[in-house]
Amino acid sequence: MSREYETVIGLEVHVELATKTKIFCGCKTDFGGAPNTHTCPICTGMPGALPILNKKVVEYAMAVGIATNCEITKYSKFDRKNYFYPDNPQNYQISQLYLPICRNGKVEIEVGGVKKEIGIHEIHMEEDAGKLVHDEWEDVSIVDYNRSGVPLIEIVSEPDMRSADEVIAYLEKLRQTIQYLGASDCKLNEGSMRADVNISVRKIGQKEFGTRTEMKNLNSFKAISHAIEGETERQIELLEMNREVIQETRRWDDNKESSKSMRSKEDAKDYRYFPDPDLPPICIPDEWIQKVKDNQPELREEKLERYKKDYDISEYDASLITESKHLADLFEETTAICNKPKRVVNFILGELLRLLKEKEMDDSDISFSPENFAKLIELVDSGVVNSTVSKQVFGEIFENNVDPEVYIKENNLMVVNDDGELEKVIEEVISANPKSVEDYKAGKKKAIGFLVGQTMKAMQGKANPGKVNQILTEKLQ
Amino acid sequence: MSIKNKTAVEISKMIKDRQISAVEVLEQTIQQIKEKDEKVKGFITVDEDEARKQAQIIQKGIEKGELTGPLAGVPIAIKDNIDTKGIKTTCASKILYNFVPTFDATAVKNLKEAGAIIVGKTNMDEFAMGSTSETSAFATTRNPWDLTKVPGGSSGGTCAVVASGQVSCGLGSDTGGSIRQPSSYCGVTGIKPTYGTVSRYGLIAYGSSLDQIGPVARNVADCATILETISSYDRFDSTSMKRDKYDFTSALDKDVKGMRIGIPKEYLEKGIDDEVKEAVLKAAQIMKDKGAKVEEFSLDLVDYAIPAYYIIACAEASSNLARFDGVKYGYRSKEYEGLHEMYKKSRSEGFGDEVKRRIMLGSFVLSSGYYDAYYLKALKVKRLIKEAYDKAFEKYDLILGPVAPTTAPTIGESLKDPLKMYLSDIYTISVNLAGLPAISLPCALDKNKMPIGVQFIANCFEENKMIAAGQTLEKELAENFVLDFSLV
Numbered sequence: 001m002s003r004e005y006e007t008v009i010g011l012e013v014h015v016e017l018a019t020k021t022k023i024f025c026g027c028k029t030d031f032g033g034a035p036n037t038h039t040c041p042i043c044t045g046m047p048g049a050l051p052i053l054n055k056k057v058v059e060y061a062m063a064v065g066i067a068t069n070c071e072i073t074k075y076s077k078f079d080r081k082n083y084f085y086p087d088n089p090q091n092y093q094i095s096q097l098y099l100p101i102c103r104n105g106k107v108e109i110e111v112g113g114v115k116k117e118i119g120i121h122e123i124h125m126e127e128d129a130g131k132l133v134h135d136e137w138e139d140v141s142i143v144d145y146n147r148s149g150v151p152l153i154e155i156v157s158e159p160d161m162r163s164a165d166e167v168i169a170y171l172e173k174l175r176q177t178i179q180y181l182g183a184s185d186c187k188l189n190e191g192s193m194r195a196d197v198n199i200s201v202r203k204i205g206q207k208e209f210g211t212r213t214e215m216k217n218l219n220s221f222k223a224i225s226h227a228i229e230g231e232t233e234r235q236i237e238l239l240e241m242n243r244e245v246i247q248e249t250r251r252w253d254d255n256k257e258s259s260k261s262m263r264s265k266e267d268a269k270d271y272r273y274f275p276d277p278d279l280p281p282i283c284i285p286d287e288w289i290q291k292v293k294d295n296q297p298e299l300r301e302e303k304l305e306r307y308k309k310d311y312d313i314s315e316y317d318a319s320l321i322t323e324s325k326h327l328a329d330l331f332e333e334t335t336a337i338c339n340k341p342k343r344v345v346n347f348i349l350g351e352l353l354r355l356l357k358e359k360e361m362d363d364s365d366i367s368f369s370p371e372n373f374a375k376l377i378e379l380v381d382s383g384v385v386n387s388t389v390s391k392q393v394f395g396e397i398f399e400n401n402v403d404p405e406v407y408i409k410e411n412n413l414m415v416v417n418d419d420g421e422l423e424k425v426i427e428e429v430i431s432a433n434p435k436s437v438e439d440y441k442a443g444k445k446k447a448i449g450f451l452v453g454q455t456m457k458a459m460q461g462k463a464n465p466g467k468v469n470q471i472l473t474e475k476l477q
Numbered sequence: 478m479s480i481k482n483k484t485a486v487e488i489s490k491m492i493k494d495r496q497i498s499a500v501e502v503l504e505q506t507i508q509q510i511k512e513k514d515e516k517v518k519g520f521i522t523v524d525e526d527e528a529r530k531q532a533q534i535i536q537k538g539i540e541k542g543e544l545t546g547p548l549a550g551v552p553i554a555i556k557d558n559i560d561t562k563g564i565k566t567t568c569a570s571k572i573l574y575n576f577v578p579t580f581d582a583t584a585v586k587n588l589k590e591a592g593a594i595i596v597g598k599t600n601m602d603e604f605a606m607g608s609t610s611e612t613s614a615f616a617t618t619r620n621p622w623d624l625t626k627v628p629g630g631s632s633g634g635t636c637a638v639v640a641s642g643q644v645s646c647g648l649g650s651d652t653g654g655s656i657r658q659p660s661s662y663c664g665v666t667g668i669k670p671t672y673g674t675v676s677r678y679g680l681i682a683y684g685s686s687l688d689q690i691g692p693v694a695r696n697v698a699d700c701a702t703i704l705e706t707i708s709s710y711d712r713f714d715s716t717s718m719k720r721d722k723y724d725f726t727s728a729l730d731k732d733v734k735g736m737r738i739g740i741p742k743e744y745l746e747k748g749i750d751d752e753v754k755e756a757v758l759k760a761a762q763i764m765k766d767k768g769a770k771v772e773e774f775s776l777d778l779v780d781y782a783i784p785a786y787y788i789i790a791c792a793e794a795s796s797n798l799a800r801f802d803g804v805k806y807g808y809r810s811k812e813y814e815g816l817h818e819m820y821k822k823s824r825s826e827g828f829g830d831e832v833k834r835r836i837m838l839g840s841f842v843l844s845s846g847y848y849d850a851y852y853l854k855a856l857k858v859k860r861l862i863k864e865a866y867d868k869a870f871e872k873y874d875l876i877l878g879p880v881a882p883t884t885a886p887t888i889g890e891s892l893k894d895p896l897k898m899y900l901s902d903i904y905t906i907s908v909n910l911a912g913l914p915a916i917s918l919p920c921a922l923d924k925n926k927m928p929i930g931v932q933f934i935a936n937c938f939e940e941n942k943m944i945a946a947g948q949t950l951e952k953e954l955a956e957n958f959v960l961d962f963s964l965v
Contacts, residue, residue: 045805046580048582048679049679050678050713272840273848274792274852
């Protein structure tokens, strides 16, 4: 990027709320399910049906607003956004334009050790649309209304971000906060968190914003990063050629790693927003806000402090483990059973993160039980298995949630504590490696490491390395 | 035993007293419909088979003593914009020509639970948009008092089938006068309840913030009885209101002694027929004779009610009617290319002119750049009208006035000039804007023997006052003025 320019970025983030039922009816929000099975007259827009607001949606929206330092609008309203498309059975979406539930918030992000505040313009509640499926074989389009009426919140930031890194940090922060609240699982790849990115560039020092474009269809952090970089470059190139940036909506193509214009401002639809007459205003008394505040679960910052204090783990480890609610939950549940917080932390930050990365999995995909994990920790702690074997067993727990006790027994992985057998093997190792023995005796104390390794290998990893070291040292005196 | 000229309450009593069975009542009703509706054309759908089935079940319920209410076994007509499970509900529109709801409107559910029998669905102005029932896609309903006249609208079908004695009672809906005005034209009684009293769940919306379902019958007692049955707090309608009491029939024994009644003098000034004005003054005199204090007062903002109403109702309608697009149910154009054309042709062919006019008007007033100037301003007018009424009700228990400036016009006259038709709602519309209840009941006949109605308007939740006044007026009139309900 040219040094003369800076990128100005604002985000519209849609988050699907984790309510059991839809925003305006009692239908389930579960994923999957045969098409149009989680539907009723309300969420399919049948004539005469009316919406009834799900209170839990308001509470989740308030909880997110409180956690992001927003003001809660005490007199909030739903508006209709009118547009024709078959995925929307009423041909209007119930959303909030004039009086959104939360306004004027902010979150703190950290990029490269520098802290920064990102303003939140507003958070509003709305309903999701159904899903259109184009059957090219039959040349028809069919629609599934299972998602119609699933509750969403849209979090609109101020144009406070200046780089892709800040955007990712902001999104991570939102995701972490919302996951901690239990308001959503925030999975980008499954669409329970979606971000539209507004981008403009301007000369450094310039006060006015440049003309912005809106980027849609961003399904991963990687796509978001690349789209921001690409769009920044495109806009700078235009300006350098003395051409204008056109205000438009662009669609990101993940395969081509480039974006294409969807519609310009001139084609922008007039949504004819107006207050929905079927839904009375939402009046939120102070007591309700207080109740939501009181019920707010422990957020990351509090958790981090508690971990340092209660479990005596380092600031660094605590910060890593609380980065994700899933990891923090796993840590707490496992520690509650085995009471070995440090060992649990080491396993999570070491082996677990390695496996997640290797298998390209999200920590929300972790499916093994804390019980089996805790059992393994105890088996390691009591010396039944050594650390080498424990990694292998953990891999099995991670993949198949095996009971480590059973697995270790079946595969005969216990540490051999029979000194006789161990001494026999050690003597064989000593006689097979005279060079190393000589080196050791000549004062190269490090040579013993090789001999320990050879012994462990011969024991198929099932020996206690401490013990091996001790016997070897005695024998080489 | 004949049910001719009997009211709903009388019919159910006859059934309870074993003078007649619910099955016989229904057969006589079907007979009446067959004889009269060819001329009146008040019904769009008559579901004889289902009604017969229901009559048998209800007769058993009555015999077992399970159904004891005052509507048990009474056949009732339902306006065709109110959902009836398994019975076609068209809103008198081509776009819903084949639509069969999968659920009952809450008002219908309440009626069924009380043992009333749905005999059919009545004609109306398409999507309740009109004041004559002529905008129906299927038929022009005739006024039973003079078949060359309109029955009024939009609940013209319900009022005409009640006036012609086909059924004793029915349900209408009132967005700007759609129950009261046709009641006045047809010489029957109708109530528009306080907004939120009868659930709108299952009422196919026209102007959601103004729509209310209400009863139409031959007298005040039936209307009060039906209102008591259909009104309920309904969690399926978020605009439904929890009221302390749903008792409307106890007011039938009350009188008007000491009541303060105001007549807006603007209502009697311009554009009103002399005979209609005389009817209002006659009603005022009767109220005075019965011990009420009656005086004229000034109700401002009358002139702004019609434009505000058309802006608000059409804005809501333009969005409410968006769902009728040919995708999910109802009419879809036969030939089209692509989605956009399917929408365009289905809606162009499916909606009539008046509906299109109002969708366009509503879309316009909500467009960016016009929203503040029209829609928001109309909402302000609405609030000012409510305040003007609040002020009036500090002084008066009831407001008395005409229902429509004239008696029923000749068929074909009104459609030529929609603006003139809109003006016929001038006395009824502000009641909807303010969410108030009102009752319309016949008071006189004009020189052509066409009925003239008057209305009592009450403050929110004070239906009982207007029911007491209506009952008093009706009793006084009965002595020298009997309506003939078997005209056709």
